[in-house]
Amino acid sequence: MSTRPALSAEAQAQLDRELIVAAKANNVPLASELIQRGGNVNAKDAIQDSAFLYAGAEGFNEVLRLTLAAGADVASTNRYGGTALIPASEHGHVETVQILVDAGVPVNHVNNLGWTAMQEAILLNSGGPRQQEVVRLLLAAGADPNIRDAEGRTALQNAERLGFAEIAAMLRGRG
Structure with missing residues (x-):
């Protein structure tokens, strides 16, 4: 196993910023390279997005899987105090929701607005097939x-x- 030399704080911060930008662009090859170079998947930008949180929120599943494999903190929260699962649920990203659930993201987390992933899936969308799933x-x-x-x-x-x-009808059977 080769050990890469430690980066200066400034160089690490720059690498982390580049990783967040790559994640936001859904640039899988670049995100992978930056993670391999030591980019921190949990580092956050000025608006409290990390590569992991953004990929989860936007349904960028390949980047999301890379961040999970690199040790993403599944309980980390965004600027609204929500986990990645909450916006993924709101947007109806079915596969992403499954990935996040399987990774152990807390399903009953309540964000700063007072909503869980389930509440956002209902309140902020159309109630259609993806939301039902x-x-x-x-x-x-x-x-x-x-x-x-x-x-x-x-x-x-x-x-x-x-x-x-x-x-x-689904909820009546569970409440």
Whole structure:
């Protein structure tokens, strides 16, 4: 095993910034190279994005897998106090949600807005097939549908209020 010389703090910070930029561009080869050179997948930029958090939020699954293999902190949070699973759920990134659940991202984490991944999957999208599948995956992973949002509503109450009958039916069986 070869040992690379330690980078100066400035050089490490530059490498970490380049990794975040590569992740945000979904540039898999460059992200891989930067990780191999010692880029820290948990380093955050000025708006609290890391390569891991951004890849998870945007459904950039190849970059996400690279960051997980390089030791991403699955409990790390973004500027909203949310894990990568919360925006992935909101956007209906079904495969990404499965990757994050399998990696051990906490399914019942509540962000600064008072929402879990399940609440965001319901409140901030259309209730369509991808959102239904996300809710199914979250329930299967042990997500608690009875956690109330900042307005005091459960996931079921929000699904019913928004007219998402398929999601409401799933939640009725679990609540």
